[in-house]
Structure formats: structure tokens, C-alpha cells
Amino acid sequence: MTLPIAWSAAREAVFEAGSAAAPAAVPVPLAESDGLTLAAGLVTLTDLPAFPTSSVDGWAARGPAPWRIVGRVLAGDAAEPLAADGTCVEIATGGMVPAGTTAIVRVEDSTVTGGAVTGEPRKLPDWRRRGEEAAAGEELLPAGTPVTPGVIGLAASCGYDTLLCRPAPRTALLVFGDELLTAGLPGKGRVRDALGPALPAWLRRAGTEVVAAHGPVGDTLEDHVAALRGAVEAGAQVICTTGGTMHGPVDHLHPALAELGAEYVVNTVAVRPGFPMLVARLPGGQFVAGLPGNPQSTFVALVSLVLPLLAGLTGRALPTLSSVTLGADVPGRGDFTHLALVTLDGGRARPVAHVGSAMLRGLAGSVGFAVIPPGTEGRAGAVAQLVPLLDGERS
Structure with a gap:
């Protein structure tokens, strides 16, 4: 009889196995990177901001007032320097602050009379200085960071067109059990399949691409082996199965894994509920996560083994508690x-x-x-x- 492994040790074992099998990183266009994982630190390609920019609409002025208006700077313009005291340019929010500027006066704090501007700048400068947010070459986020819309926006502001990311793991779901109904009311010894509709959604929320979902799979060894081979052919890197993890008369997962030449990473975990859970590795490198058939136990196995495995495969840290x-x-x-x-x-x-x-x-x-x-x-x-x-x- 297989002795169960401690729950914390099981999490670490599958995480390490996933980390060792993590695929090579690939460049991904920014718009397609949401939900992936940074494979390299996000390093600024330029100072942020790359040039001093106005935070308000107003006047960029040099020296004491009054200031003679000598031009205008809109967002996107390359600003010419202010060469003399007593001069200013009209400036829009986001506009490049001209070299030589000593103050920016807001529109609402200024008066224009006969081509000259007077007014009082606020105590805090109304422009962002070059490199105020980050200096060129500074690491803003480490490798292993999940890519979110905020990360995408930050990368774009740094000048990135693509991000080096770990690909989303490709997963498959196989639901075992002749007793399962896929529609209608349960009865006469048969129950509704609650896992076939639910688990793909959870796998997608975990950042995976679900390439196959099949069930119910018949309670025979031949059907189990064929379903596992089909998931491999569909390109799944992680195959989640439900049910059949014990050694009863219709539990065929262990014999199927043996026929396919799999090796166990974890086989039975000292956790309740859900202890007859497992993760095995097929000769081709694919992982099979055997989840118990009872629904709550299935989700215990999902958070205990599948999520740490996926974290390793994507280059993320072991999920924290x-x-x-x-x-x-x-x-x-x-x-x-x-x-x-x-x-x-x-x-x-x-x-x-x-x-x-x-x-x-x-x-x-x-x-x-x-x-x-x-x-x-x-x-x-x-x-x-x-x-x-x-x-x-x-x-």
C-alpha cells in the first residue's frame, strides 16, 4: 500500500516537477500577453518619463514675470529651449517642457494682457521631471510576475512591443464514470456530472488553454488508456482526470498509467478530504493530475496539486498561503x-x-x-x- 505524502511536501514536489519542465519563453505581442507570465524582468528601455512633461495646461516660463509669449507646445511637439528670461510658451498637459523653464503657471492662475502673461506658480512643480518614475535600465518587475492589464500598460510606456513570456499551459480534462449524466435530472442510480462543466472554467481562470474536455469516459481500462492518449494527441501538457484514483472494481487510472509507462510524482496525499489524489508524468513529458471523483475532493486536489504544478510550468512562484x-x-x-x-x-x-x-x-x-x-x-x-x-x- 502506498503511504501518503505530507500535504506541504506534495505541493512542493509537483511545483518542482513543473518548474523543471517549464517550456522555453517566447516573445508575445503586448495585446496578447494578458494572463501569461514574465520570463524576464521588465527593465525600462528609457527614462520614465523620457523627457520632462507638463502636468497641467498653462505656461512654461523662464525667469520672473511678466513673460512675453514666444510660442506654443502641444503634446507630441518637440519643444525649443526658452533662451531668455521673461519669456514663456503656452503648454498643454503632456507637452514637453522646454529647456530653460523655471516655472509652469496654470491657466487658472494666470492673466494674459497684451501678449504678456502674469501669474503665480504653485508651490509644488506642475511638471514631471525626466526619470521621475524610473531610470533607464531599472528593473520594474521581476521574472515570474503574472501579466495583467496594468503590466501591459507599464510595458508599453517603457517602449516594449512584445514581452518575453512563458506560454500558457495547454490542459485537458477527462471525466471518468459510467454513472454520469450530462443533461437532465439525476435519478435511477445516475448523477449529474458537476465537474465536466466546472473544471474547464477553473483551469482557464488558472491561466491555461483548455484544448480538450471529454466525458464521461467509460469505466474500462481500454477507454481510460484511449482517452489519455487522445488528450496527448490534442497537445495537452497537463491532463486532469476525475475519478478512478482508488483501487476499486471500476478504478482504472492506476492500471492505465502503468500501461502508458507513467512515473508518479505524487501518489496519495495525507490530506482530508481528497487524499487519493496524484500527479504522474508520461514518457512524453505530459503530466496527469488524477483528481478524486467526489466534487469537493476534486477541488481540494485542484488547489493542492494542479495549481502548484501550473505555477511551476509558467515560471511563477509556489502559490502563497x-x-x-x-x-x-x-x-x-x-x-x-x-x-x-x-x-x-x-x-x-x-x-x-x-x-x-x-x-x-x-x-x-x-x-x-x-x-x-x-x-x-x-x-x-x-x-x-x-x-x-x-x-x-x-x-
């Missing part, structure tokens, strides 16, 4: 780590109801799993680690 203060007692699970679904109530984490392995009601109203280490219990008022659930944003 946040902290919460428990608002009620949470039982332990003996020698196993207990991942307990919780919701936030008044800033404190409280266990939710309806958390059986086969239930999804509790999960739908939760913010994540409180981590109760082996041999302990969670006490109200104590601080616990939290494994967050994916939200509506891409990670």
Missing part, C-alpha cells in the same frame, strides 16, 4: 492535514455547512480552505493559513 483568524473551532483530521472550507464573517473565518466530499453547496459559498495541520485542531481566535479559491480574475 494567506492567513486568517478563525471565528470558530475547526476539527483536526488526525495524521492528515485538514482543508476546511470557510467563509468570512466579520473579518473572521468560519466553517461552512454542507461540506461532505460529494457536496458542492459549501464550496460555492466559500472563500477558501483553512489549513489545519496534522495532529492539531483549529481553535477560535487562532491564526490559520488559508488556501484561497480562484476568483473571477485570471491569475
Whole structure:
């Protein structure tokens, strides 16, 4: 019998396996990079701003007032220097501040009389100095940073046209089980497939490209092997399966992996719920993440193994755990780590109801799993680690 690996060690093992198998980085156009991961630090290609720019509409002046108007600078113009005291140019927000400028006076703080301007500049300068935000060659973001719209905008302002990124992992989903219905009401021994519709959405939110989703896969060894081979042929780098991770009469995942020559990275984890989870590597380098068939256990396996694996494959850091203060007692699970679904109530984490392995009601109203280490219990008022659930944003 395979002894389960500690939950924290399992996360690290699959993360390291993913990191070792991370694909080469490729340049990606800015508009297509959202949700990917920087493979190199984002270094400024120029000073930011590249030249001094006005923060307001007004007058760029040299020396004391009054100032004789000698020109105009709009955004996009190359400004000529102010050569003499007592001169100024009209300037628009974003316009290049002329060399020699000693002050910028806002339109609302100025008066124009007969071609001359008078007024008082504000105490704080109304222009951005060259390099105020960053100096050329400065690293703004490290490798491993997820690309967001904010990162894309920053890269564009630095002068980038493409970003060197890790490609989005290509994933597939195989749902095992003859008992599953894909439409209609459950009954007569058959249940609705709750994972086939849900897991692809979670995989996309984790930043992957779902290239195949197939199910229900028949409860035979031949069907399991054929489905795994089909996912490989579809180009999946990570194949998630649901069900069949035990050793019952219709559990064929382990024999299928053996027939395909797979090697285990993790085989069974000391965590409740969801302990019969696994990650194996096929001879071609593809990963198979075997998730239990009970829905809540499936999502425990997703956050425990699949997300750390994907982080490694994309060059990101191992997903960090946040902290919460428990608002009620949470039982332990003996020698196993207990991942307990919780919701936030008044800033404190409280266990939710309806958390059986086969239930999804509790999960739908939760913010994540409180981590109760082996041999302990969670006490109200104590601080616990939290494994967050994916939200509506891409990670």
C-alpha cells in the first residue's frame, strides 16, 4: 500500500516537477500577453518619463514675470529651449517642457494682457521631471510576475512591443464514470456530472488553454488508456482526470498509467478530504493530475496539486498561503492535514455547512480552505493559513 505524502511536501514536489519542465519563453505581442507570465524582468528601455512633461495646461516660463509669449507646445511637439528670461510658451498637459523653464503657471492662475502673461506658480512643480518614475535600465518587475492589464500598460510606456513570456499551459480534462449524466435530472442510480462543466472554467481562470474536455469516459481500462492518449494527441501538457484514483472494481487510472509507462510524482496525499489524489508524468513529458471523483475532493486536489504544478510550468512562484483568524473551532483530521472550507464573517473565518466530499453547496459559498495541520485542531481566535479559491480574475 502506498503511504501518503505530507500535504506541504506534495505541493512542493509537483511545483518542482513543473518548474523543471517549464517550456522555453517566447516573445508575445503586448495585446496578447494578458494572463501569461514574465520570463524576464521588465527593465525600462528609457527614462520614465523620457523627457520632462507638463502636468497641467498653462505656461512654461523662464525667469520672473511678466513673460512675453514666444510660442506654443502641444503634446507630441518637440519643444525649443526658452533662451531668455521673461519669456514663456503656452503648454498643454503632456507637452514637453522646454529647456530653460523655471516655472509652469496654470491657466487658472494666470492673466494674459497684451501678449504678456502674469501669474503665480504653485508651490509644488506642475511638471514631471525626466526619470521621475524610473531610470533607464531599472528593473520594474521581476521574472515570474503574472501579466495583467496594468503590466501591459507599464510595458508599453517603457517602449516594449512584445514581452518575453512563458506560454500558457495547454490542459485537458477527462471525466471518468459510467454513472454520469450530462443533461437532465439525476435519478435511477445516475448523477449529474458537476465537474465536466466546472473544471474547464477553473483551469482557464488558472491561466491555461483548455484544448480538450471529454466525458464521461467509460469505466474500462481500454477507454481510460484511449482517452489519455487522445488528450496527448490534442497537445495537452497537463491532463486532469476525475475519478478512478482508488483501487476499486471500476478504478482504472492506476492500471492505465502503468500501461502508458507513467512515473508518479505524487501518489496519495495525507490530506482530508481528497487524499487519493496524484500527479504522474508520461514518457512524453505530459503530466496527469488524477483528481478524486467526489466534487469537493476534486477541488481540494485542484488547489493542492494542479495549481502548484501550473505555477511551476509558467515560471511563477509556489502559490502563497494567506492567513486568517478563525471565528470558530475547526476539527483536526488526525495524521492528515485538514482543508476546511470557510467563509468570512466579520473579518473572521468560519466553517461552512454542507461540506461532505460529494457536496458542492459549501464550496460555492466559500472563500477558501483553512489549513489545519496534522495532529492539531483549529481553535477560535487562532491564526490559520488559508488556501484561497480562484476568483473571477485570471491569475
